[in-house]
Amino acid sequence: MSCELCDRAGGELVWNSARCRVIRVADTDYPGFCRVVWNAHAAEMTDLTPDDRRYLMDVVLAVEQAVRDALSPDKINLASLGNVVPHLHWHVIPRFRDDRHFPNPIWGEPRRYVSPSRDTAGLDALLAERLATLA
Numbered sequence: 001m002s003c004e005l006c007d008r009a010g011g012e013l014v015w016n017s018a019r020c021r022v023i024r025v026a027d028t029d030y031p032g033f034c035r036v037v038w039n040a041h042a043a044e045m046t047d048l049t050p051d052d053r054r055y056l057m058d059v060v061l062a063v064e065q066a067v068r069d070a071l072s073p074d075k076i077n078l079a080s081l082g083n084v085v086p087h088l089h090w091h092v093i094p095r096f097r098d099d100r101h102f103p104n105p106i107w108g109e110p111r112r113y114v115s116p117s118r119d120t121a122g123l124d125a126l127l128a129e130r131l132a133t134l135a
């Protein structure tokens with residue numbers, strides 16, 4: 001069976017380790033949106049060993065911290081859904097009160113039709129810094 005996250009990075013690859021990778025999502029409504037993708041095909045967190053679960057959450061939280069430091073969002077949304085692509089991945093989404101869907105989830109009904117631009121210039125450097133000890 002073909003799986004798009006087994007076949008492709010899934011976005012702009014910014015960090016990779018033996019177990020998982022971090023990609024930047026190209027979504028003009030959500031600058032700074034990152035995904036943490038488990039490299040091997042697995043569907044659920046409980047498919048991983050306890051050590052792998054902890055490692056993946058350490059990476060997710062390092063990405064969350066980098067996104068907070070770079071963008072100072074009003075809220076972070078962490079989500080693991082996988083209904084469309086059942087390959088384990090976490091969304092790390094900086095949310096702002098004036099973003100397109102706030103306070104709805106980004107996959108919900110839009111609340112407004114403009115998304116102010118954000119300065120993401122420092123994000124890649126902060127991701128590298130925060131993830132350095134997890135490689």
Ligand SMILES: [Zn+2]
Pocket residue numbers: 003004005006007040041042086087
């Ligand atoms: Zn897969």
